[in-house]
Amino acid sequence: MKRPWPTRFALALFAMAPAWPLCAVAQEQAGGATRYQQFMVYPHRQAGYAALRAGDERTAIAEFERARALAPQSIDTALDLAEAYRHFGHAAQAQKVLDDQRRYTPGDPRLLALKPIAAAVDCSRDNRPVCRAQRGFADLQSSELAKAQAELDAPDFARSPEGLALRHALVQRAIYLGDDARAEAQLAALDAAGKLSADERTQWFNLLLKLGRVDAARQLQARGGLDAPAQDLAIAQTLSNSGDRKALASYMVSRQPPFANERDEAQWLNLLAATARDHPELLTRYAPHYPANAALQARLALPLAMARGDSATAGHMLSRLPKESFREDRFSLDLQQGRYTEARQQAEALIAQPEGHRLLDPLSYRLMEAGARGEAKQLLLAAYPFAGNSGSAALFSRLAVLAGEQPALFSADDRTRLRRPLESAPLRMAQIPILSALRDCDGIRQVMADLSPDYPADLWRQLGDCYGNDHPGLAEYAYAEANKRKPDSDVTRALAYQAYSAQDYATAMQAWRSVPVAHMKTTDLIAAATTALTVDQPSVARAWLDTYVAQGGRQDHTYWWLRAQADEAHDPALARADLENAVATHPDPRYYARLATLQSHAGETQQSLASLQRASVLAPEDSKLAASLGYAYLQAGAPDKAAVQFERAHQANPDDPALTRQLLYVHQQLGDNAEARTYAAQAIDQLGPSDNSTATGGKAQEDEDEQRYTLRRLHEDLGRKWRFNADMTLGDTVSSAANTAAPGVSYRSYMQLEAQYRLDPHLTGGDINTLAAYARIFAGSGASGAVWPVHAPMLGVGMHWKPLLSQNIVLSVEQQTPMSNNRNTRNDTMLRAAGSWSFGPKLSDDWHATGTGWFSQNFYVDIARYLRAKQTVFTADYQLGWHRKIFGGQTVEPYVHLQYTGIDRSHGAGYARDARIGFGLQWNLWYGETRYDAYPHRFSIAVEGQHAFTSYLHENNAVFLIARTQW
The missing domain is CATH 1.25.40.10 (Tetratricopeptide repeat domain)
Known part of the structure; x- marks a missing residue:
């Protein structure tokens, strides 16, 4: 029985009303x-x-x-x-x-x-x-729904238009209620009747996917009538949601859907990316229609291609994109393919972006890991000193690692830049490890030149290592600062070594005392003992040496050398035994030299000389040792060998004044006047120019001027062969005043001219004053008492001999011959011994280079024997004067003169004596001085009054005019 149409249509409308929006899918454009x-x-x-x-x-x-x-x-x-x-x-x-x-x-x-x-x-x-x-x-009773379904089951009604409309409504009703089974059944019935609309076909497709029946959905899709790209995407999404990657890849391998919009295509690319791990070709093969999706494809494909080392695919992806895009991926690809320069350029571009400085750390690290150390260095130095970078500490450390591993990468300009001190102490602390890795001590000194107290102990120690032997004082200061901040044994030990090197022995000693003995190595104990000996603490040195032995230290030559120095003060004999052990273990010139000193102190001259000779063989270039050997040869009476050793020492130290003078005196002793004079000139030059303002020059300047004048006098004397003397005395009465013309002969006036020639010392075997030949002419005032001394002239020819080098004693033999027919003169031979002493150079009568004046004294003793006359004359004469300098080489000299003369006369005439005192005033002139020669000439004129306390003469008082000259 058929139901009336209004009832059926009402039911259909009620069924469709709540699901009406789902029926609007046909209005795709409008909706x-x-x-x-x-x-x-x-x-x-x-x-x-x-x-x-x-x-x-x-x-x-x-x-x-x-x-x-x-x-x-x-x-x-x-x-x-x-x-x-x-x-x-x-x-x-x-x-x-x-x-x-x-x-x-x-x-x-x-x-x-x-x-x-x-x-x-x-x-x-x-x-x-x-x-x-x-x-x-929604409130339709289930009984009503059952009636509608029963009507549809009737074949005639199901095929009717009303039945089909009702079935369409029930489909939407089932979908609305979530009754998937009923909805699918109705859709299948519609499909069988050939009445399935496009919208319902889509609903059916979606329902199959919802139920997980992908194969059925694919079959429905294959029948057509659906939006293929959208359905491809839906199926792929369903397969992806199921987690079946293999099925997803199998489905998508044959699909290249032309999507109508960018969003769907992007979804498809994302699904392709889900399969790319096992099937990368699916993602890379797809050709996007939208530029944005081409970038998405590259973004999805690049990491996978890079991960599997597929440089070709990665390069292909990037070639399709603007060069300024995907710089991080381009950087990675360049690194992977060994294009380090291009990788650095990409890194620089990345860092130049806003907030790009944060990438400096990972990018530089990746360059280093890839082996592009040069490019990593350039990247880091371009950003140095990393201002504003929160990871600057890591960047400084990385630069230090690079510097340590490959210092050759850093050019001179790079090093100059790294040496510039940064603005703050923390930055400089980070800067120093880079310079340390480069072993750039100059740079470390430059950076730490401010000596900031903020620097930690390890940097101070590093600075000390860099100063080292070049600046030992600063190195010591740096170690001291390190020790102040971290006083451990290692730092204190370094301070001790450096202080000793800087010759700050007190600090070195204090540092060694601060190091516990338990922390000292055997080498430290040796160094500590050496320091103790340097500061003259032998007992402390012995204690450290005892500890050295207790720790099992080798008793080698160094140990015995230090032990000898430690034992010498309290037991020289034990010290000698220590030195003998040292030389037996290891012959060393120092050991032999010290042993020679101990032997010399013990009076063993030959043993000392032998030790020095052994030392000289071991160290032929040691100038100090050569000088010591020279002194030993002098002490042993071998000046010729001494001269050889002094020459060796002088060649090594030509500016040593002590060696120069020693050579002067040795050659003088050997009689080699030319060599002695050469060294005298060198000694004068070593003193420097003369300073005439000795009044303000101080004691040191006075000593130097005195030394200079003594050397000039010696230089002048060494060069002299001839000496000429002339002296004349004019008196108002006869006097027995001592004279060199005729000892014991009394004149009112007398005169003498003498010429003396020094014989060659090489011929005489002595020095320049050993032997001289002379001739003289002398005359007096005569018996008549005339004023001028021209009567009875005599010629004397003889030889002077000076037997002692250290004393001014002269022995002479002279043949006297009259030069006129005076009946009171005759030939005679005189033997004479004379000596003169001033008792010190400061009281000599020669010119004094320093001061405004000086006291002079001379004690003269003369014994003369006339062989023919058989007469002996003894004279003792003392003169004390005060030289007052006036200007140039001139002095005015008031003086007092004491004289005693005794004559043992022949033929029983008895012994006559004369003792007197004289007071006089004398003017002296020295002249002819040069750079190297003292005044060679002197002229004096004096007025003297005498009084005799006892005399064999008739007059007790006399006045004399005296003139003398030497040239």
Whole structure:
């Protein structure tokens, strides 16, 4: 029995009313939703309806909002969300959703038919008629649904237009209620009848995917009538959600869907990326139609290609993109392919970007790891000193590692830049390890030149290592600062060594005392003992040496050498035994030299000389040893050998004045006047120019001027062969004043001229004053007492001999011959011994280079024997005067003169004596001085008055005018 049409159509309308939005899928353009969007929003709309029926406000609104977000221009999602807001009393929000939708679909009749929503309807109670009317078919009784299904089971009705319309309605009803099995059954029936619409085909496809029947969905897709790209994407998404990557890859391998929009294509690329680990070719082979997706493809494919080392694919991906894009990937690819210069350029571009400095650490590290150390160095130095970089400490350390591993990478300009001190102490602390790795001590000294107290102990110690022997004082200071901050044994030990090197022995000794003995190595104990001996603490040195032996230190030559020095003060014999052990272990010139000193102190001259000779063989170039050997030869009476050793020492130290003078005296002793004179000139030059202002020059300057004058006098004397003397005395009466013309002969006046020639010392075997030949002419005033001494002239020819080098004693033999026929003169031979002493150079009568004047004294003793006359004359004469300098080489000299003369006369005439005192005033002139010669000439004139206390003469008082000259 057929039901009337109105009833069936009413039932269909009731069935379709609540699911009407799902029937609007045909209005794709008007609704603003693609088929894929419909597929995506479908589950959310279904969940929203279910929550709406259950009165679950939060879930319903959340699901409809999610659907709206997936299809933001769809009128269906707008109506759903607005209805949910209205249903739960949010009228204003519902109105806003509708107003927003009018921007996209302003002409949609559903929007035009809606009036402004004034207030929500309270549906909290189901018995209200208005709520039931709104819910429509949702409240249809199951009995009514059963009747509709029974009618559809009738074959005649099912094929009728009314039955097909009812079946279409039931499909939507089943979908609305979530009755997937009923919905699929109805859709299959429609398909069998050939009445399946395009929208229902899409619904069926989506339902199959929802049920996980992918194969069935693919079969439905293969029959056509669906949006192929969208359905491809849906199937792929379903396979991806199932986690079956193999099936997903198998499906996508034969698909290249031409998507109509950029978003769907991007989804497809993301799905391809999910299979790229096992099938990378799927992602790389796909050709995107949208530029943005080409960048997405590169972004997805590059990491995988880089990870598997597929440089070709990575390069191909990047070649399709702008050069300024994907710089990090380009950097990685350049590193992977060994293009280090290009990699550095990419890194520089990355760092130049805003906040790019944060990448300096990882980029430089990756360059180093790849072996591009030169490029890493350039990258780091370009950003040095890393201002504003929070990771600057790591960057400084990395630069130091580079400097230590490959210092050749750093050019002279790089090093100059790294040497410039940075602005703060913390930065300089980070800077120094780089210079340390480069072993650039000059740079470390330059950076730490401010000697900031903020530097830690390790940097101070490093600075000390850098100063080293070049600046021992500064090195010691640096070690002291390090020890102050971290006084451990290692730092204190370094301070001790450096202080000793800087000759600060007190600090070195204090440092060694601060190091516990338990922490001292055997080498430290040796160094400490050496320091103790240097500061003259032999007992402390012995204690450290005892500890050295107790620790098992080798008793080698160094030990015995130090032990000898430590034992010498209290037991010289033990020290000699120690030295003998030292030389037996290791012959060393120092050991022999010290042994020679001890032997010399013990009076063992020959043993001392032998030790020095052994030392000289071991160290022939040692100038000090040569000098010591020279002194030993002098002591042994071998001046010729001494001269050889002094010459060796002088060649090594030509500016040593002591050696120069020693050579002067040795050659003088050997009689080699020419060599002696050469060394005298050198000694004068070593004193420097003369300073005539000795009044303000101080004691040191006076000593130097005196030395200079003594050397000049010696130089002049060494060069003299001839000496000429002349002296004359004019008196008012006869006197027995001592004279060199005729000892014991009394004249009123006398005169003498003498010429003396020094014989060659090489012939005489002595020095320049050993032997001299002379001739003289002398005369007196005669018996008549005339004023001028021209009477009875005599010629004397003889020899002077000076037997002693250290005393001014002269022995002479002279043949006297008259030069006139005076009956009171005759030939005679005189033997004479004379000596003269001033008792010190400061009291000599020669010119004094310093001071404004000086006291002079002379004690003269003369014994003369006349062989023919058989007469002996003894004279003792003492003169004390005060030389007052006036100007140039001139002095005025008041003096006192004491004289005693005794004559042992022949033929029984007895012994005559004369003792007198004289007072005089004398003017002296020295002249002829040169740079190297003292005054060679002297002229004196004096007036003297005498009084005799006892005399064999008639007059006791006399006055004399005396003139003398030497040249």
